[in-house]
Amino acid sequence: MSRDGELRAAVAAAALGADEAHRELLDSVVQTARAIFGARASSVFLLDEPAGELVFAAVSGEGEADLIGRRFPAGTGIAGFTLASRQPLVLDDVSRDPRFSRAAAESTGYVPRGLMSVPLLRGDRAIGVLQVLDRQAGRFGLAEMELLGLFAGQAAAALDVLERARRARAVLDDGDDRLAAVARLAEALDRTGGRRGDAADRLLAALGDLMR
Incomplete structure (x- = not known):
């Protein structure tokens, strides 16, 4: 096999492996976050910049069978606020916060009472949001929000791998x-x-x- 062929094969294998690892890590993030906080649900939203939309990329708990791939405008609700502000947020009662979009929540089939929402950051860029909904025992607090931020860091690292893999795959697909x-x-x-x-x-x- 030529050096060009060897390189293409290696890049393709790395891209496929990184893609699978990304999905597994995102699933692990939402599942672990939900388990640690005893929550009803946990979700990762990714920003589709060209479309200006947030996309459900991983879900554990309520809605996990139906929400993957669901989209909504990037400025919508608490997730949209977290993305734009790049700041974490804890709410005990979302109905009392004007940033909460009840219509968006109802469209998912589950309306939470309380939640934590933290941005996924790559450098200075917000590339998505990690949320945990409705702790079944007790309330969310600052300590819990800091811990959730660690999961957000893992998710952002996984997304970085995926983006590199996608760029490599695009080069292969385009015959660059x-x-x-x-x-x-x-x-x-x-x-x-x-x-x-x-x-x-x-x-x-x-x-x-x-x-x-």
């Missing part, structure tokens, strides 16, 4: 000539040595910075 160029570069770098090898290492480091 950049892969062949990278393959030729890799082959040439294999032959470098001495001071030229040091320069090649610096080039690889620069390319890595560019891709992050």
Whole structure:
């Protein structure tokens, strides 16, 4: 197999593996959050920037069989506020908060009483929201919200992996000539040595910075 073919096969395998790992981690985040807080439901929403919408990406508990893939405008309700403000939020009674959208909640088939909502952050960008709904014993507090933030960090890391995998897959699907160029570069770098090898290492480091 040519170097180009080897690279394409490796990228495809990595993309598929990252995609599966992403889904498993998101499912783990919502399931674990729900279990730890004894909640009725937990959800991860992802931002579809071109469409300006939030999308249910993972759900545990109420609505988990029907909500995956459901969309609504990114500015809607508590999730929309969390996304825009990049700030976590705890509410004991959502009906008393003007930011709560009862119509949006009713459309999902479940209207919560209380919730925690934290942003999924990649650097300065909010890329989604993690929520936990209705603790069955006691109330949500600041300590619980801090713990939920840890799960949000895991989810954001998983999304970063997925985005890289999707970019790689898009290159494969489009037959992008950049892969062949990278393959030729890799082959040439294999032959470098001495001071030229040091320069090649610096080039690889620069390319890595560019891709992050």
